[in-house]
Amino acid sequence: MKKKSLAGLIEVLMRCPAAPYFEDLPMKAVAQICQRNAMKVQKDQFGNLLIGAANPSAIRMLMVAHLDHPGFRVLSKEGKGVFKAEFLGGVPSEYFKKGTSLRLFPGNEPAALGRKIDGQHLQFEIKTLRKVESASFAVWDLPPFKLKREIIKGRACDDLVGAASALAVLIEIKGQPAAKHTSVLLTRAEEVGFGGTLAAGKAGKITKEALVVSLETSRELPPVKMGKGVILRVGDRASIFDPRASRFFHELALGLADKKKNFQYQRALMSGGTCEGTAWQEYGYTVAALCVALGNYHNCGRNEEIRPEFVDLSDVKNMVSLLSEGAKSLADKLSSPTLLHARLEKLASEATPQLLNRVP
Numbered sequence: 001m002k003k004k005s006l007a008g009l010i011e012v013l014m015r016c017p018a019a020p021y022f023e024d025l026p027m028k029a030v031a032q033i034c035q036r037n038a039m040k041v042q043k044d045q046f047g048n049l050l051i052g053a054a055n056p057s058a059i060r061m062l063m064v065a066h067l068d069h070p071g072f073r074v075l076s077k078e079g080k081g082v083f084k085a086e087f088l089g090g091v092p093s094e095y096f097k098k099g100t101s102l103r104l105f106p107g108n109e110p111a112a113l114g115r116k117i118d119g120q121h122l123q124f125e126i127k128t129l130r131k132v133e134s135a136s137f138a139v140w141d142l143p144p145f146k147l148k149r150e151i152i153k154g155r156a157c158d159d160l161v162g163a164a165s166a167l168a169v170l171i172e173i174k175g176q177p178a179a180k181h182t183s184v185l186l187t188r189a190e191e192v193g194f195g196g197t198l199a200a201g202k203a204g205k206i207t208k209e210a211l212v213v214s215l216e217t218s219r220e221l222p223p224v225k226m227g228k229g230v231i232l233r234v235g236d237r238a239s240i241f242d243p244r245a246s247r248f249f250h251e252l253a254l255g256l257a258d259k260k261k262n263f264q265y266q267r268a269l270m271s272g273g274t275c276e277g278t279a280w281q282e283y284g285y286t287v288a289a290l291c292v293a294l295g296n297y298h299n300c301g302r303n304e305e306i307r308p309e310f311v312d313l314s315d316v317k318n319m320v321s322l323l324s325e326g327a328k329s330l331a332d333k334l335s336s337p338t339l340l341h342a343r344l345e346k347l348a349s350e351a352t353p354q355l356l357n358r359v360p
């Protein structure tokens with residue numbers, strides 16, 4: 001997929017505000033994208049979206065990304081223009097400054113963060129600037145999307161960039177044999193402990209034959225660098241992912257780096273957070289993870305200020321290329337062990353006679 005089309009897809013999703021449990025707007029946008037591209041969307045009982053392969057038992061690669069982003073859930077109306085809300089998601093308490101601009105939904109109403117009601121549960125008053133009868137969630141009032149010099153900046157790169165990448169892969173492989181074996185699961189309420197993903201993993205409706213690939217934007221931490229390519233995430237804060245699966249992507253990345261001059265990749269343990277891969281692995285799935293480096297993780301900028309997140313579009317493009325290769329390779333049954341195993345076997349058969357020839 002061309003960079004421009006990929007950026008367009010990301011923009012459509014990033015213009016959709018969401019909070020944990022309130023993913024209606026990005027879900028609607030996803031449904032439209034799928035309709036336009038003649039891709040089948042199914043909603044599971046938990047509200048997660050499954051897109052792609054018509055026959056779930058044929059899935060060989062399942063890309064998982066989440067649609068929510070840290071935000072406020074409105075609990076009650078406290079009085080004229082005042083709502084009580086709790087913040088859902090990982091943002092340190094020092095970022096909650098009275099007067100910070102918010103947007104209340106539905107209605108996209110301008111509002112501001114009021115006093116703290118309960119620090120332990122991050123409960124606050126939200127004050128509206130206009131008359132608002134009811135509200136269900138609120139987000140930081142930040143520009144939703146900007147693209148400048150290859151940098152995508154906006155309220156929620158995490159994880160709408162992952163979701164858009166997964167959809168881009170499905171669009172890219174459309175009509176190819178791999179399309180029959182590749183699906184995307186877009187989950188809900190990830191920011192509050194993997195709600196949607198745990199429910200789906202536990203339900204076990206996805207075949208265990210599928211390689212689950214967790215897609216994320218992940219806090220930029222050494223040794224990875226933004227703009228230096230897609231990150232083969234060998235693990236997260238809680239887990240190490242399947243060695244054969246990460247080797248599988250590593251082999252493909254080496255091949256792509258040879259073939260394409262703009263393809264770059266990095267390989268690292270991204271311990272800044274736990275990703276959905278850990279949840280799937282706990283339910284017995286084979287898991288790999290890819291991510292791109294994220295700036296201003298969860299909108300936490302310098303000087304304890306709420307700022308837009310940002311990613312590098314080239315990194316995202318690399319992620320889409322690698323996933324497309326993965327989908328094709330898995331559909332052709334070029335699975336991970338075969339690739340490296342064959343090479344090791346060859347090396348062993350070359351080395352053995354020489355070792356035997358001269359045993360000290």
Ligand SMILES: [Zn+2]
Pocket residue numbers: 066158159190216217
């Ligand atoms: Zn995330």
